[in-house]
Amino acid sequence: MKTDSKKRPYVYLASESPRRKELLSMVGIDYETVSHGAEGLVPDDCSAEKAAEYLALEKARTADTLPFDLPILASDTVVVLDGKIFGKPRDRADAARMLKALSGRTHKVYTGVAINKPGHISSFTSETEVEFYELSDEEIEDYLDTGEYADKAGAYGIQGVGAVLVKQIRGDYYTVMGLPIAEVYRRLK
Numbered sequence: 731m732k733t734d735s736k737k738r739p740y741v742y743l744a745s746e747s748p749r750r751k752e753l754l755s756m757v758g759i760d761y762e763t764v765s766h767g768a769e770g771l772v773p774d775d776c777s778a779e780k781a782a783e784y785l786a787l788e789k790a791r792t793a794d795t796l797p798f799d800l801p802i803l804a805s806d807t808v809v810v811l812d813g814k815i816f817g818k819p820r821d822r823a824d825a826a827r828m829l830k831a832l833s834g835r836t837h838k839v840y841t842g843v844a845i846n847k848p849g850h851i852s853s854f855t856s857e858t859e860v861e862f863y864e865l866s867d868e869e870i871e872d873y874l875d876t877g878e879y880a881d882k883a884g885a886y887g888i889q890g891v892g893a894v895l896v897k898q899i900r901g902d903y904y905t906v907m908g909l910p911i912a913e914v915y916r917r918l919k
Contacts, residue, residue: 741845741918744789744804749889753904753911759918766792766804778810783842783855790844790851801918802846807908809860809884811837816884822874825885829873829895832884834864839884841905845917852917856910858901860888865895883908 743750743761754761768788772781782805789804809816811831819825836859844853865873878892879885886892888899888906904911 741801741803744792744802747805747908749887749907750805750909753907753909757911757915759915761803762800764802766790768792772815778808778813778815779838779840779857780855781815781842782806782808782840783844783853786842786844787851787853790846790853799848802844803914803918804844804846805841805909805914807839807841807883807905809837809839811835818881818883819879819885822879825874825879826870828885829865829870829879832862832865832886832895833870834862836861837884839901839906841908841910843910843914843917845914854913854917856902856905856913858899858903858905860899860906861897862895863897869895 740760742764743754744764744766746763751761766789768785770785772784776784785806786804789806790802816828819828839858839860840855842853842855844851873879873891873895876891878887878890886895888896899906902910
């Protein structure tokens with residue numbers, strides 16, 4: 731479903747995520763990465779379900795020091811289990827704690843997206859349920875040895891070796907990867 735170069739949406743991407751870049755390229759959306767000044771802190775009164783969208787909005791707003799001739803696309807992902815947010819692990823021990831908590835359980839992945847166009851900012855949240863297999867300590871350690879957990883919400887990447895942890899999903903696979911690309915594509919058009 732690629733479009734010709736004159737019709738391809740072009741955006742500023744307020745992210746350095748290789749997964750988000752890959753997804754945009756996959757559907758033919760040209761982008762230029764830009765930095766943002768968001769701190770990544772969620773206010774205490776923000777619900778777990780809205781945390782990712784809040785963070786995406788912050789990124790989209792703080793990146794608007796650009797010439798702002800194109801939309802700014804920002805996204806953030808959180809994993810939520812029992813109302814608690816699992817962001818990116820601080821270290822291996824934190825990743826092990828997260829994976830043990832997720833083992834044999836169903837959690838929710840929320841990806842918030844914000845699109846900041848001149849004169850208008852819009853946002854939405856996409857939700858997907860992910861069920862993990864029961865994981866042994868050895869399986870967790872083997873996964874941690876891959877190093878894939880670093881820089882991943884919930885300490886796993888579904889698009890890599892982390893796929894073997896996942897029993898099933900209900901919802902959009904790309905939400906778990908960090909960008910619900912079909913909805914983003916439609917909103918950018």
